[in-house]
Amino acid sequence: MNDTFVHRYESDASRPTVGAALRDAALRVLAPAVVLFGAIVGLGLLIVGPFHNLPWEKDVSRDAQSLRTSTWDAVTMVWSHIGNTEIIIGVCIVVVALVWWRTKQWWYAVVPAIAIAAQASVFVAATTIVGRDRPKVEHLDPAPPTSSYPSGHVGAATALYLTFAFMAQRIERAWLRRLVTVICLVIPFLVASARLYRGMHSLTDIVIGALNGLICALLAWHYLRRRSARDPAAGREREALPR
Numbered sequence: 001m002n003d004t005f006v007h008r009y010e011s012d013a014s015r016p017t018v019g020a021a022l023r024d025a026a027l028r029v030l031a032p033a034v035v036l037f038g039a040i041v042g043l044g045l046l047i048v049g050p051f052h053n054l055p056w057e058k059d060v061s062r063d064a065q066s067l068r069t070s071t072w073d074a075v076t077m078v079w080s081h082i083g084n085t086e087i088i089i090g091v092c093i094v095v096v097a098l099v100w101w102r103t104k105q106w107w108y109a110v111v112p113a114i115a116i117a118a119q120a121s122v123f124v125a126a127t128t129i130v131g132r133d134r135p136k137v138e139h140l141d142p143a144p145p146t147s148s149y150p151s152g153h154v155g156a157a158t159a160l161y162l163t164f165a166f167m168a169q170r171i172e173r174a175w176l177r178r179l180v181t182v183i184c185l186v187i188p189f190l191v192a193s194a195r196l197y198r199g200m201h202s203l204t205d206i207v208i209g210a211l212n213g214l215i216c217a218l219l220a221w222h223y224l225r226r227r228s229a230r231d232p233a234a235g236r237e238r239e240a241l242p243r
Contacts, residue, residue, distance in 0.1 A: 009224075025224075029219045060196075064137075096109050112164065
């Protein structure tokens with residue numbers, strides 16, 4: 001990871017006003033998310049239209065179904081539930097509160113919330129417009145009212161846990177930092193594999209869902225204008241902060 005990008009909230013710890021943070025979020029998250037939404041919807045309409053739902057994906061879903069066993073059914077149920085809306089929101093609230101309490105930096109603590117909010121906004125609008133049917137295999141989870149494209153579970157897990165991985169770079173103990181980072185990066189893959197295995201999404205639903213979460217996490221992490229460590233003004237502002 002690029003140090004300037006990952007440590008941007010440490011390089012410049014100056015406190016923004018709420019108004020400035022909202023303006024930055026509108027320009028640096030909301031506006032790009034509208035473009036992302038357009039791209040995801042356009043690709044989705046191609047998939048359900050001219051591409052005829054990509055017939056080869058039926059084989060992928062059937063192959064995933066052929067791997068089912070009672071043990072993997074139980075394991076993937078847990079993995080799939082990690083991406084449930086209530087779990088994502090609950091974990092996000094707890095982490096945001098803990099980070100806010102530990103750092104006293106609300107503008108930094110809210111980054112995961114911005115990531116999942118942006119992801120959810122793009123997902124809900126796109127899934128409503130595209131309206132893709134779920135794979136024609138047995139579904140092991142209750143089907144939510146949204147359509148199959150893109151995967152909201154995968155998108156939410158990717159957006160949330162990728163921002164956690166960025167935040168984990170502040171952990172001083174190297175072994176703990178690496179452990180937390182690996183766990184945060186693995187979780188979206190577990191959710192993605194579970195959603196495919198359990199027949200809830202086609203492969204492209206999962207890939208585009210992950211892409212939505214990835215981009216929204218990057219936008220959220222970069223939502224606030226920060227000065228780099230090489231900018232003398234940043235150092236002066238940090239020195240003026242109460243310790």
